[in-house]
Amino acid sequence: MEVFFELVSEPGALRKACEKLGQEELLGFDTETTELDPFEGSIRLVQFSAGDQTVVIDLKPFEEIGSLREIPELQPLRDLIAARKPVKIAHNAKFDAKWVAHHLDVEMGGTFDTFLASQIIAAGERERRHNLADVSNFFLGIDVDKSEQVSDWSAEELTQSQIAYAAKDAALMIPLREKLVERLQNDDLMRVAKLEFDCVVPIAIMELNGFYLDQEKWREQLEVVTKEQKEAAAELQGMLAAGVSQGSLFGAPEINLDSRNQVTDALINLGVPVPETTRGWELEPLSDKYPVVRKLLAYRSAAKAASSFGENILEFLNPVTGRLHPDFRQIGAPTGRFSCSKPNVQQIPHQEVYRRCFSAPEGMKLIVADYSQIELRILGEYSGDQNFLKAFNGGADFHAAAAAQVFNIEPSAVTPEQRSFAKRLNFGVVYGIGAQRFARLSGVSTGQAENMLRRYFSTHRELDSWLREAGDKAIGEGMARTGSGRLAKFRFDQDDRVQIASTKRYGRNLPIQGTSADILKRAIRLLHDVISGTGAMLVNIVHDEVIVECPAEIADETAKKVEAAMINAAKEYLKVVPVTVDVSVGDAWSK
DNA sequence: GTGAAGGGCCAC
DNA sequence: AAACGTGGCCCTTCAC
Known part of the structure; x- marks a missing residue:
């Protein structure tokens, strides 16, 4: 596929190009960046394609003028990105939305995401992949070469191959969307597609906002739990060793307490009737009769806490912002639920010792709002x-x-x-x-x-x-x-x-689970619209719960807005059953 | 050494 | 023989 494009690298040409592009209904949209993390790298190229007209904008020359977030020379570009029309078609639009929000200070308006569309059409078929190469192959029969994707986008002079690649990706979006829309309409999926597309920018902004974690408090808890683990480990070793013959000169061999096999063998030696699995709820009934089982469960609990909810979480604190910036997969499950990773802030233990560490920074409050028994x-x-x-x-x-x-x-x-x-x-x-x-x-x-x-x-x-x-x-x-x-x-x-x-x-x-996810997604969009620009920001979502951080002065009014947005979203789906939202304003995630 | 699978466990 | 849903992360085990 040969794509003809115009390379734009100065303000005059940019203004002209944006003016022309602005008259389109639909634009393929893509960015090339020097890193994957917007807090680390910079945007090199921004590409738009109307099909017959493709424009590649090189931002490097504009950096000479001043900060990309501020220079008026980029206003035509910001306006084009912010406009609801033309709709921007992008593959994994969250990525591009984050970069333009952070580096150009503009919120993308009007989104069609080919990545999400492909997932919606696949309807939970797990074998299907949704990267651009697979999606364009599946829907268009076109093989795209992604080898330039990981090339050096910070070079002074980009190669012809790099620029041509950038142009192609944007140009691909127009025919791809056409095919996807056809399939979405055939399967009656346009409503859910719109719901998803409307969510992209709020989620992108939430990821940029990040989630504050009080490092000191977290370390305090980590110390407690590490000590617990050590003590439980020592005692457990001793108890398990009692089942081993005392013949050895060097005493009983160390048992790897994290090894199910070794622990099971040791328990059997002690005469414990070990069930098929050694999951907690299987062992629990044995813990009264066998203190060693109780100790094992205590060890496991401490080990889990120390490994999953310890130092490793702190490693995700962004060196630039000092906050966590987890990755939310918008269609993380076939039900439409989000999934979350690096770190997964949807699985932080409920206990106050953990939740209290997710606090509001100085001068801020946290609003925690969750649907009551939504499912x-x-x-x-x-x-x-x-x-x-x-x-x-x-x-x-x-x-x-x-x-x-x-x-x-x-x-x-x-x-x-x-x-x-x-x-x-x-x-x-x-x-x-x-x-x-x-x-x-x-x-x-x-x-x-x-x-x-x-x-x-x-x-x-x-x-x-x-x-x-x-x-x-x-x-x-x-x-x-x-x-x-x-x-x-x-x-x-x-x-x-x-x-x-x-x-x-x-x-x-x-x-049930899927409609709950639908409602939350609708709420996120409505919420975004009422809080954006007020200083309040979405910082986490957990299936039926929303967490907003905001300046203390506007906490109460923001809480009301959050509650109203959530209730209004639910009312779009529930006509006869009323919905209530529990809202609290406080200094931390815990009560 | 690396990666997949399986067990276990955290959330809603 | 029976099996309550959706995820991610950590650890061990095992194959390559």
């Missing part, structure tokens, strides 16, 4: 279950109300144990729990668990039939959808009972 509300909305509707509309204690139903007693007579049972049940049904699992979870016999499930579903008739239908639909149609129309396709062997059962569970769970 159960979605289940109530979809099933129309009378008990769910009554409980949510009446504002009653939801789990207590379920307990009253299940145990056939007055709500006021529900004991804490009964409520806890009902809570487990309520959450269990969202995942399609079975009697066996429920029995183990709540410490009753399988027979008792079966009875409780039967009673639960007989008092929640609409819920029962919705879950059945959702399961049957997953098998019959081989797919399921969320509220935004997001599609997940299921592949399973019709003759395999285990796969049938698991597909049914996916089919029941996906609309």
Whole structure:
């Protein structure tokens, strides 16, 4: 594919080019940068393509004039990027959005992301790859050469090959989008695509904002947990060694406490009836009878804390900003949930000792807002279950109300144990729990668990039939959808009972978990629109929770905005079940 | 040495 | 024989 392009490297030509490009409806958009981290490198090229016209802008000459964030010579470029029309088509637009936000001080307006579109169309098929080479091959049958992607973009003079590569990538976006739109429309996926595209810039900005972590506090906790681990390790070594023959001159050999095999052998030597797996909940029942098991669990807990939530988290603190800048994958799961890595700030332990370290810097406050029982509300909305509707509309204690139903007693007579049972049940049904699992979870016999499930579903008739239908639909149609129309396709062997059962569970769970993700994504967009420019900034999201950092003076009003945005987002998906958001304003992530 | 797989465990 | 959903990270084990 030969692409004709214009290379722009001075203000006059830039103004002219932007003026012409600005009249287009759609523009392929791409940037070439000297590094992957916007806090480290700089933007070298910005490319636009209208198909027949492709422009490559070299920013290096503009650096001579002054800071790219400020010089008026770049205003035409900023305006073009910020405009809602033309829509910018980019592959993984989050990347480009971050760079232009940080280096050109402009928020990208109007986004079509070919990376996200490809994922939406793939509908959860895990084999499919979504990098530009694979996507253009799959949808256009074009092989693109990405070898220049990692070339030196900081060179004084770029090679013809580099510039041609840059032009090609942008030019590719126009035909690629056409194919993708065709597929999106065919599969009725335009609504979810828009939902996703609207999220790109807020997420890009959130990643730039970063999440503040108090290093001192974190180290304090790390010290405590390291000490705990050491002590538990020493004691555990001693206890395990008791099972080894005392014949050895040098005493018992050291056991690698992180090795499941070695630990299992040692436990067997001590006469512990080790279950098939040594997962915590399998070992837990043995810990009363065997102190060594209790010690093992204590060691594991401390080891996990020290390894996953220790020094390694601090290594992700950005040397420039001093904050964490995790990587959020917008479609991290087939359900549409985000995933997060480097570090994963969606799996920080709930205990206050950890959460308190994620605090508000001097003069700032943290607003923590989370949807209350959003998945159960979605289940109530979809099933129309009378008990769910009554409980949510009446504002009653939801789990207590379920307990009253299940145990056939007055709500006021529900004991804490009964409520806890009902809570487990309520959450269990969202995942399609079975009697066996429920029995183990709540410490009753399988027979008792079966009875409780039967009673639960007989008092929640609409819920029962919705879950059945959702399961049957997953098998019959081989797919399921969320509220935004997001599609997940299921592949399973019709003759395999285990796969049938698991597909049914996916089919029941996906609309619930996925609609929850839809709602959060919509909330993020609405939230972004009301806080941007106020000094408040989104710093983390955890599935049904949003964390905003803002100057203390505007904390209360910002909290109200956050709450309103979240509720308004939910109202677009839930028509009969009300939604509530718990909001707190404080100095840290913990209460 | 490197990478994949598996077990275990953190979050929602 | 049965199996509650979605992720990421750490460690060991094992193959290359």
